[in-house]
Amino acid sequence: MENQSIIKVDHLDLYAGKTHILKDINIEIPKNKLTVILGPSGCGKTTLLKCMNRLTDLTPDIKVTGNIFIGKQPVFGAKTDIVALRRKMGLLSQRPFPLPMNIYNNIAYGLKLRGKYSRTELNDLVEHYLRQVNLWEEVKDRLRSPAVRLSIGQQQRLCLARGLAVNPEIILADEPTSALDPVSSEAIEKQFAALAKDYTLVMVTHVLRQARRIADYVVFMYLGEVIEMRPAREFFEDPREEQTKKYLAGAFN
Numbered sequence: 306m307e308n309q310s311i312i313k314v315d316h317l318d319l320y321a322g323k324t325h326i327l328k329d330i331n332i333e334i335p336k337n338k339l340t341v342i343l344g345p346s347g348c349g350k351t352t353l354l355k356c357m358n359r360l361t362d363l364t365p366d367i368k369v370t371g372n373i374f375i376g377k378q379p380v381f382g383a384k385t386d387i388v389a390l391r392r393k394m395g396l397l398s399q400r401p402f403p404l405p406m407n408i409y410n411n412i413a414y415g416l417k418l419r420g421k422y423s424r425t426e427l428n429d430l431v432e433h434y435l436r437q438v439n440l441w442e443e444v445k446d447r448l449r450s451p452a453v454r455l456s457i458g459q460q461q462r463l464c465l466a467r468g469l470a471v472n473p474e475i476i477l478a479d480e481p482t483s484a485l486d487p488v489s490s491e492a493i494e495k496q497f498a499a500l501a502k503d504y505t506l507v508m509v510t511h512v513l514r515q516a517r518r519i520a521d522y523v524v525f526m527y528l529g530e531v532i533e534m535r536p537a538r539e540f541f542e543d544p545r546e547e548q549t550k551k552y553l554a555g556a557f558n
Contacts, residue, residue, distance in 0.1 A: 344526035395468025401460035403452035415470030458489025
């Protein structure tokens with residue numbers, strides 16, 4: 306891959322009990338690009354994403370062989386600091402989960418994980434991260450209101466801001482617009498495009514139109530295997546594999 310890679314997945318297999326979910330995955334994710342993991346439901350996209358920050362540890366009967374490297378650090382290593390690993394990766398889920406506190410403290414919580422700040426520094430940083438996701442103007446007069454009173458789209462942007470406040474290198478996103486209306490979805494997509502200049506983004510989606518709009522690179526998965534990984538333009542305009550061609554033609558979803 307011509308771009309510098311930040312994530313390398315090396316011969317990764319994952320079993321849930323006797324079910325072989327991920328099958329010999331070998332990919333490299335480029336730095337400061339937006340990589341979309343694309344494929345039909347049930348193909349292993351979300352499982353692969355969860356492997357990157359060890360959220361698979363929360364599921365019983367999981368067996369993993371092979372490894373993932375963030376830079377030179379092995380994700381599945383006996384000495385891996387999982388808390389530090391997850392701090393490198395902001396995670397945006399399908400549905401937003403704001404913390405049960407006010408808007409201000411949702412961001413301040415992430416900042417306090419990084420270190421100690423004065424009240425003035427906290428105020429400035431909270432504003433910075435809310436501006437980064439285009440939420441500041443909408444909430445600046447109600448920062449002490451409960452975050453759950455925001456619309457779903459606003460909550461998702463708040464969760465993104467909270468993730469950014471931890472100062473991650475990588476942002477993982479699992480179908481982050483699936484619960485949103487079209488206007489909110491467009492807002493998140495625009496934020497992702499802007500953030501890719503400074504962060505590495507890895508986003509799971511099954512929506513072809515969305516992948517066409519925002520992806521720099523595409524990883525196409527089917528039945529637990531990576532079928533094709535290419536720059537987005539090449540992937541959509543000149544797919545190499547027959548399964549890719551069928552998927553793009555709508556033969557299965």
